[in-house]
Amino acid sequence: MIARAIERAVDVLKGTGVRMTPQRYAILAYLLETKRHPTADEIYKALESRFPSMSVATVYNNLKLFKEAGLVRELTFGDHSSRFDADTHEHYHITCTSCGRIEDFEYPTLNEVEEQAARSTGFIPSSHRMEIYGICPDCQKKASHHH
Ligand code: ZN
Numbered sequence: 439m440i441a442r443a444i445e446r447a448v449d450v451l452k453g454t455g456v457r458m459t460p461q462r463y464a465i466l467a468y469l470l471e472t473k474r475h476p477t478a479d480e481i482y483k484a485l486e487s488r489f490p491s492m493s494v495a496t497v498y499n500n501l502k503l504f505k506e507a508g509l510v511r512e513l514t515f516g517d518h519s520s521r522f523d524a525d526t527h528e529h530y531h532i533t534c535t536s537c538g539r540i541e542d543f544e545y546p547t548l549n550e551v552e553e554q555a556a557r558s559t560g561f562i563p564s565s566h567r568m569e570i571y572g573i574c575p576d577c578q579k580k581a582s583h584h585h
């Protein structure tokens with residue numbers, strides 16, 4: 439499944455005139471294989487032994503490129519540590535405010551909320567974002583062990 443996703447990504451990049459390089463391939467494959475929503479720095483650390491000449495900036499620039507091609511979603515939290523997600527199907531995220539872990543969850547898309555916003559403001563909605571914050575099960579356990 440990941441092999442097919444990579445094949446698809448390679449085709450999409452070709453279509454935008456972006457050449458596939460071993461580094462680009464490795465970054466894409468890493469992102470498609472992980473569920474962790476890594477930062478550019480985490481991707482860099484996972485791949486630096488294989489690509490000693492690669493820098494965090496290279497990773498970041500490639501992520502931007504993937505984002506422009508619609509292959510990657512950037513999750514921003516207003517602090518410099520954007521997270522990246524190669525799962526582009528419609529889904530939402532819940533973030534642990536204690537350890538920073540991000541989990542996916544499914545929910546019907548909030549199109550009705552967009553419609554309601556349009557009705558009450560006259561805007562034409564183009565997108566929305568929803569993020570849930572809380573304490574993950576592991577952090578709940580750690581907290582209860584301290585009592
Ligand atoms: Zn946590």
Ligand code: MN
Nearest residue numbers: 523525529542
């Ligand atoms: Mn996700």
